[in-house]
Amino acid sequence: MLKTCQSNDARFLYARLAETLKNEIRLRYQPGELLPTQKALAERFETSLITVKRALDELRRLGLIESVQGKGTIVRRPTVIDTHTGVSSWTDTMAGLGAEPRTAWNRIDIERGTEETRRLLKLKHNESLVVVRRLRTLADEPICLMTNHISARLAPDLVECGLPEESLYSVLNKRFGIVLAYADEEVTARAASEEERNVFGSDCETVLQIKRMSFDADDQPMEYAWLTAPSNRYTYCVRVFAGGGVNGASKTN
Numbered sequence: 001m002l003k004t005c006q007s008n009d010a011r012f013l014y015a016r017l018a019e020t021l022k023n024e025i026r027l028r029y030q031p032g033e034l035l036p037t038q039k040a041l042a043e044r045f046e047t048s049l050i051t052v053k054r055a056l057d058e059l060r061r062l063g064l065i066e067s068v069q070g071k072g073t074i075v076r077r078p079t080v081i082d083t084h085t086g087v088s089s090w091t092d093t094m095a096g097l098g099a100e101p102r103t104a105w106n107r108i109d110i111e112r113g114t115e116e117t118r119r120l121l122k123l124k125h126n127e128s129l130v131v132v133r134r135l136r137t138l139a140d141e142p143i144c145l146m147t148n149h150i151s152a153r154l155a156p157d158l159v160e161c162g163l164p165e166e167s168l169y170s171v172l173n174k175r176f177g178i179v180l181a182y183a184d185e186e187v188t189a190r191a192a193s194e195e196e197r198n199v200f201g202s203d204c205e206t207v208l209q210i211k212r213m214s215f216d217a218d219d220q221p222m223e224y225a226w227l228t229a230p231s232n233r234y235t236y237c238v239r240v241f242a243g244g245g246v247n248g249a250s251k252t253n
Contacts, residue, residue, distance in 0.1 A: 014054035017045060021055060025064055025075055035065060035073040063235070077141065077233060090146070090227065091167035094138065101166055104135040104142065108159050110152060117149050120213060121221045128152040130159065132168060135199060142199050144229040154178060154222065181217040185210055187236055196228060204230040 021035075029035070036044070041052045056073060059065045065073050094101040112118075113129040123129070132148040148168055150158070155176050165171055172178040192200070192207045200207075208231050214223040 013047060014051045014058065017041075017047065017051060017055040018058040020045075021059060022062070022064060025059070029075045031075055031077045033075050034071065035075065037072065063233075089167040089169040090136070090144075091170075100138065102137045102140075103163070103166060104137050106132065106134040106163060108132050108162065110159060113149060117224055120224050121149065121151055123151060130155050132158070132163070142201075143233065144227050145196070145199060146225065146227050148223060148225040150178075150223050178222055179216060180214045180222055183212050183214040185212045187211075189231055192230070196230075200230040200233075204232070206231040208234055208236060210236060 021041075025035075035041075035056075038049055038052045038056065042049050045052070056065065060067070063076060066076050067073055091101050109131050111129050111131050113121075113123075113131070117129065118127075121129070128151075130150045130152050132146075132150075134146045135142055136144050136146060150172070152158075155172060155178070158171075158176075161171075161175065163171055169180070187208060187210050189206055189208055192204045196207055197204050207228050209226055209228045211226045212224070213221060214225070216222050
């Protein structure tokens with residue numbers, strides 16, 4: 001029996017077992033592989049079937065495993081469950097969850113943008129946009145496509161300086177003094193495009209798209225962005241309070 005599962009308090013046994021199994025899944029298993037049966041796990045860890053069931057329920061809640069009739073419990077592809085609250089970068093959100101976000105590729109261009117984008121950012125007729133497009137990964141798996149629009153007036157040499165850090169928000173703050181105070185977000189689901197299926201895999205039939213408008217403390221629009229992710233691998237969470245207050249998940253950087 002693993003020492004990590006030893007405890008005098010039965011309430012914590014399943015949590016410790018879940019943590020042990022989570023680490024084993026990360027280090028030893030590939031998506032689609034079968035876990036041992038509940039009976040085998042109970043015998044291995046010298047614990048009860050109830051404790052094993054509760055531990056597996058926790059892993060299922062985290063999206064790490066699923067039960068398939070006639071086969072057993074199989075390991076799923078990594079799933080992002082973003083429960084971050086407040087206005088911050090997607091990079092910081094993922095790091096706070098213990099993940100290691102990476103950028104597979106990025107493109108930074110100067111564009112005029114669509115009329116809707118220009119209207120949302122309140123651009124003048126002669127102003128241009130800096131458009132940042134990126135593919136973000138977790139554990140080397142493509143997890144989301146990001147597109148950020150910022151007035152070229154606010155970030156005049158972003159194209160030249162590029163992104164020396166994973167977090168765009170960090171670069172905007174350190175180099176250009178841009179500080180975001182709040183954001184409005186809208187979440188929709190739609191069929192995946194051919195480009196998105198090529199990026200996320202042929203099993204990606206539906207994507208979540210999270211659009212975001214970010215503002216400074218003076219209510220001036222700073223950024224218009226969207227994140228697109230496969231709906232079977234990305235969960236968007238918010239907490240709603242009595243009286244109308246909402247803590248929203250922030251994920252578009």
